Every structure is written in C-alpha cells, then in structure tokens.
Amino acid sequence: MPDLPPHLWYSITSFGGAGLTLPLAIAIALWLAFGYTWRMAAGWLLLLGVAVVLVTVTKLAFLGWGVGVRVWDFTGLSGHAMLSTAVYPVAFFLVLLPARPAIRVAGVLCGLGVGIAVAFSRVVLDAHSPSEAITGCLVGALTALVFIRGSWHAAPGRLSTAAVTISLAILAFALHNVQVPTHRWVTHLALKVSGHDRPFVRARWKAGHDARPAGAPVSQTHNTLSPPAPSKA
Structure with a gap:
C-alpha cells in the first residue's frame, strides 16, 4: 500500500464524489448532444442512471434491512468507485x-x-471494504465500456478538442472539494421505506447483533440497532 499522507488520500477520494462526478457526467452529455447526437447523450445518461440506481438499491437494502454479504464484508456498492470508473x-x-x-x-x-x-x-x-470498492469499480467500468463500445465508431463531431478538454478540466478542479450528503439522503430514504428509526451499521451487523424477526415493528427492533454511521458513499 502506498505510504501517502492522509490529506492526499482524501484529495484522491474527492475525485469520486457525487458533487464532482455527476456535474461532470452532465457536462459530458451536453457535449455529446451538441457535438454528436442527442441519442449518444441520452444513452450515456441512461447507462449511468442504471448504475446509480443499482448503487442506491444495495445501500438501501443494507441500511434499511441489513441485507449484505457478511463473509465479504459487503454492505453496498461504493458510489465513489462506481462514479469515478464510469465517468x-x-x-x-x-x-x-x-x-x-x-x-x-x-x-x-x-x-x-x-x-x-x-x-x-x-x-x-x-470508507468501504475491498469487496465494496471492487464491485463498485466493476459496475462503473461496465457502464463506461458499454457506452464506449456503442459509440466507438461515431462520426467526427463539431467539437473543439481544446474546448472540451478545458471545460471538463475546469469543472473537475472547481468542484473537487464539493461535498454532497448522499449517504445522509440514502439513509433517510432507507428509514422512510423500511419503517425503522435507526439504520443498520457495519460493526454490529458483522457481529450478528442486528438479527430480528421479519416484519417486527420498529418498537421491537430499534434497540438492537446502532446509531447512524458516518457519511460514506
């Protein structure tokens, strides 16, 4: 493992945040629509949207119902890994x-x-286990490669390479440290949908302390759950 100072690791991880990657994805779609075809832009956003939904569903499943894979320490796809390898x-x-x-x-x-x-x-x-980071990468890479494969033979567009490069670079560095509370939003949604008053958290889930009868009301279950975990995506 590279021996880097913590602030460098945080700097690297910020390149995968939703506050940067989602605006970058939208900018890509706009350039595709302007310089190539709207179908390419729509296809890109559709593929990325499916990947985002998949990440969200796995997180909701764990936070709301404790659905995961203990042997892999898997509680949901890494959103940072998916977004960065897709975008x-x-x-x-x-x-x-x-x-x-x-x-x-x-x-x-x-x-x-x-x-x-x-x-x-x-x-x-x-922020994530290896299994969550790897699966996030796989989903993101598949999203990117499917789009690239379908667009590989696109006719040359009307875009200036310099303009596209500069605009995307400016956007990336301008939004590098923008934080979006996606984990908080997903946690709130998970509690809303599941009816529980506290989310599942990794440590107690791995220890098997979160088991409860299916369909048990919140009043019978919330004492077995831990307080909300720190924001992770």
Missing part, C-alpha cells in the same frame, strides 16, 4: 474521440486508472 473513462473518450483508436484506448485506460485510484483510496480511508 472518467467516458470523459477521456469524449476528448479523444477524433484521435486514432490506439490513443483513444490509452485515454480510456487512464480514465479507468483514475477510478481504480479512487476506489483504492476508499479502502485506505476505511
């Missing part, structure tokens, strides 16, 4: 779409590398 490869692909295939491949690999670095930082910072 950055597509960003590089968009910038390099007019270039030769070999250069495009190199760019996509660089984007995947950024996503893997973010996922690794989540494990180092104890």
Whole structure:
C-alpha cells in the first residue's frame, strides 16, 4: 500500500464524489448532444442512471434491512468507485474521440486508472471494504465500456478538442472539494421505506447483533440497532 499522507488520500477520494462526478457526467452529455447526437447523450445518461440506481438499491437494502454479504464484508456498492470508473473513462473518450483508436484506448485506460485510484483510496480511508470498492469499480467500468463500445465508431463531431478538454478540466478542479450528503439522503430514504428509526451499521451487523424477526415493528427492533454511521458513499 502506498505510504501517502492522509490529506492526499482524501484529495484522491474527492475525485469520486457525487458533487464532482455527476456535474461532470452532465457536462459530458451536453457535449455529446451538441457535438454528436442527442441519442449518444441520452444513452450515456441512461447507462449511468442504471448504475446509480443499482448503487442506491444495495445501500438501501443494507441500511434499511441489513441485507449484505457478511463473509465479504459487503454492505453496498461504493458510489465513489462506481462514479469515478464510469465517468472518467467516458470523459477521456469524449476528448479523444477524433484521435486514432490506439490513443483513444490509452485515454480510456487512464480514465479507468483514475477510478481504480479512487476506489483504492476508499479502502485506505476505511470508507468501504475491498469487496465494496471492487464491485463498485466493476459496475462503473461496465457502464463506461458499454457506452464506449456503442459509440466507438461515431462520426467526427463539431467539437473543439481544446474546448472540451478545458471545460471538463475546469469543472473537475472547481468542484473537487464539493461535498454532497448522499449517504445522509440514502439513509433517510432507507428509514422512510423500511419503517425503522435507526439504520443498520457495519460493526454490529458483522457481529450478528442486528438479527430480528421479519416484519417486527420498529418498537421491537430499534434497540438492537446502532446509531447512524458516518457519511460514506
């Protein structure tokens, strides 16, 4: 494991936050619609939307009902890992779409590398287990690669490579430290849907302290649960 100062790990992990990656994804869609076709833009947003829903569902399942895989220490897909491995490869692909295939491949690999670095930082910072970071990466990479595969032979657009590069770079660095309380929102939704007054948390769940009869009312179950966990995505 690289021996980096904590502030560098936090800096790396910030590149996977929803406050940065989602606006970047929308900017990519706008460039696709303007320079290529609206179908490419819609396809990109649809694929990313499916991935976001998948991450959200796994988090809701754990926070609301304790659904996870104890042997893998899995409580839900890492949102940071998924978003970074989905968005950055597509960003590089968009910038390099007019270039030769070999250069495009190199760019996509660089984007995947950024996503893997973010996922690794989540494990180092104890925000996620390895299984959650890896599965998040897999979902994100699949999202990116499916889009890239379908758009590989797109006709050259009307975009200026410099304009696209500069705009995405400015957006990435301007929003680098923007925090969005996604974990708090998902936790609130999980409690609302499940009817419980406290979410499941990893430590007690792994120890098997959160077991309860199916369908038991909140009044019979909330004393077995721990207080809300720190924000993680």
